[in-house]
Amino acid sequence: MDDWKPKTRAVHGGIRRSQFNEVSEAIFLTQGFVYDSPEQAEARFLASDPNEFIYARYGNPTVRMFEERLAQIEGTEDGFAVASGMSAVNVALMSAARPGMRIVAARALFGSCLYILEWLAKFGVEVVYVDGTSPAQWEAAITPATDLVFLETISNPTLEVIDLGHVAALSQAVGALTVVDNTFATPVGASAAALGIDVVIYSTTKHIDGGGRGLGGAVLGSSEFIRGTFEPYAKHTGSAISPFNAWMHLKGLETLDLRVRAMAASAAEIAAALDGHEKLARLIYPGRASHPQHAVAARQMDHGGTMLALDLKGGKDAAFEFLNALHVPVISNNLGDAKSIVTHPATTTHQRLPEEQKQQLGITPGLVRLSVGLEDAGDLADDILRALSQI
Numbered sequence: 118m119d120d121w122k123p124k125t126r127a128v129h130g131g132i133r134r135s136q137f138n139e140v141s142e143a144i145f146l147t148q149g150f151v152y153d154s155p156e157q158a159e160a161r162f163l164a165s166d167p168n169e170f171i172y173a174r175y176g177n178p179t180v181r182m183f184e185e186r187l188a189q190i191e192g193t194e195d196g197f198a199v200a201s202g203m204s205a206v207n208v209a210l211m212s213a214a215r216p217g218m219r220i221v222a223a224r225a226l227f228g229s230c231l232y233i234l235e236w237l238a239k240f241g242v243e244v245v246y247v248d249g250t251s252p253a254q255w256e257a258a259i260t261p262a263t264d265l266v267f268l269e270t271i272s273n274p275t276l277e278v279i280d281l282g283h284v285a286a287l288s289q290a291v292g293a294l295t296v297v298d299n300t301f302a303t304p305v306g307a308s309a310a311a312l313g314i315d316v317v318i319y320s321t322t323k324h325i326d327g328g329g330r331g332l333g334g335a336v337l338g339s340s341e342f343i344r345g346t347f348e349p350y351a352k353h354t355g356s357a358i359s360p361f362n363a364w365m366h367l368k369g370l371e372t373l374d375l376r377v378r379a380m381a382a383s384a385a386e387i388a389a390a391l392d393g394h395e396k397l398a399r400l401i402y403p404g405r406a407s408h409p410q411h412a413v414a415a416r417q418m419d420h421g422g423t424m425l426a427l428d429l430k431g432g433k434d435a436a437f438e439f440l441n442a443l444h445v446p447v448i449s450n451n452l453g454d455a456k457s458i459v460t461h462p463a464t465t466t467h468q469r470l471p472e473e474q475k476q477q478l479g480i481t482p483g484l485v486r487l488s489v490g491l492e493d494a495g496d497l498a499d500d501i502l503r504a505l506s507q508i
C-alpha cells in the first residue's frame with residue numbers, strides 16, 4: 118500500500134468494511150455507537166482513538182474513510198473532515214491561534230478567509246499581508262517572530278499562483294506553521310504537502326464533490342497537528358461533517374483525477390482559442406506561457422488548472438452582455454462542478470470589497486471567472502466565442 122500511486126489510493130484508500138463485506142463504502146448514518154460494557158465505554162473515552170467511535174461529532178466510520186483516503190492521496194499522516202471549506206479554515210486557524218501571535222498571509226484570499234483573519238486581528242493577533250506573487254515580500258515578512266503563514270495556492274478570482282516550495286522553506290527556517298488552502302489547485306497532479314506545506318485545506322464542496330451536491334471541508338497534516346491541535350478544538354466546537362456528505366465526497370475522490378484532468382485539458386483548449394481575442398483586455402490561465410507565474414505553475418502542477426479568468430474590454434456592461442449571451446455555462450458561484458460555471462466576481466463573490474481593494478486585487482468590472490466543467494471543450498469554446506462576438 119505504501120507504494121500505491123495517488124490514483125490507486127483514491128479508489129481503495131481508507132476503506133473499512135462491515136461484517137457484510139460490501140463493495141461500495143457504507144454510509145453510517147448514526148450519531149452514536151453502542152458499547153458492550155461500561156468498561157469498554159470507559160476505555161474508549163480514555164483512548165480517544167480516531168478509529169474507534171464514540172459520537173459522530175468526534176468521528177464516524179464513513180467520515181473516517183473519507184479522511185484517510187484524502188490524507189493518503191495528499192501524502193499526509195492524518196486528516197480531519199468538517200462541515201465546509203470555511204469550517205476547515207476557521208478551525209485550523211482558531212485551533213492554532215495564540216495571544217499576540219503573528220500571521221503572515223497572502224493578500225489575495227477568498228473573502229471569507231479574509232473575514233477570519235480580520236476576526237483574529239480583533240483579539241490581538243498581528244496579521245501582515247503580502248503580495249503572494251512577490252518572493253521578496255514573503256522574505257521580508259516571514260521574520261523569526263512569525264508563527265503561522267496562510268495562503269491560497271491559486272488565488273480567487275485572478276488565479277495568481279504562489280510558489281509553495283519557497284514559502285515553505287522560509288517558514289520552516291523560522292519554525293512557522295504553513296497553512297495552505299489548496300482548493301483551486303486540487304490534490305490532482307501535485308501535492309502541497311510534498312512541497313513542504315504543513316497543513317493543507319480543501320473545500321471538498323468544489324472539485325471533490327464535483328457535482329455541486331453538498332458542502333464539505335478537510336484539513337490534512339501531521340498526526341501531531343491533526344490530533345494535538347485541530348481535533349480537540351473541532352470536536353468540542355461542533356464542526357462535524359454529515360456522514361452522508363462525507364460519503365458523497367469519498368466517492369467523489371474515486372473519479373477526481375479523471376475529472377480534474379479532463380477539465381484542465383478543456384480549460385487549456387479554451388484558453389488557446391481565446392488568447393489574443395479582440396474583446397479581451399486580459400486572459401488569465403496558469404497553464405499558458407503568458408501567465409505571470411506560468412513557470413511556478415508548471416513546476417508545481419502537471420496541468421494548468423480548471424479555472425480561467427477573462428477581462429472584457431467593455432467593463433461591467435460587456436461582462437453582463439457576455440454572461441447573458443452564453444448558452445452552455447451556467448451563471449453561479451460554485452466551481453469544480455461537472456457543469457461549467459461563470460461568475461462576475463466584482464458584483465457577487467467580491468461585491469463587498471472596497472473599490473480600492475478590488476483594484477489592488479485586479480478584480481476589474483470586466484472580469485469574468487470561468488470554472489470549466491465536463492462538457493465537450495469544442496462546444497464550450499464555440500459558445501464562448503459566439504457570446505463574445507455578440508458584445
Ligand SMILES: *Cc1c(COP(=O)(O)O)cnc(C)c1O
Nearest residue numbers: 201202203227298300320322333
Ligand atoms: C469555496 C472555497 C472556500 C470555502 O468553502 P465552502 O465549502 O464553501 O465553505 C474556501 N476557499 C476556497 C479557495 C474556496 O474556493
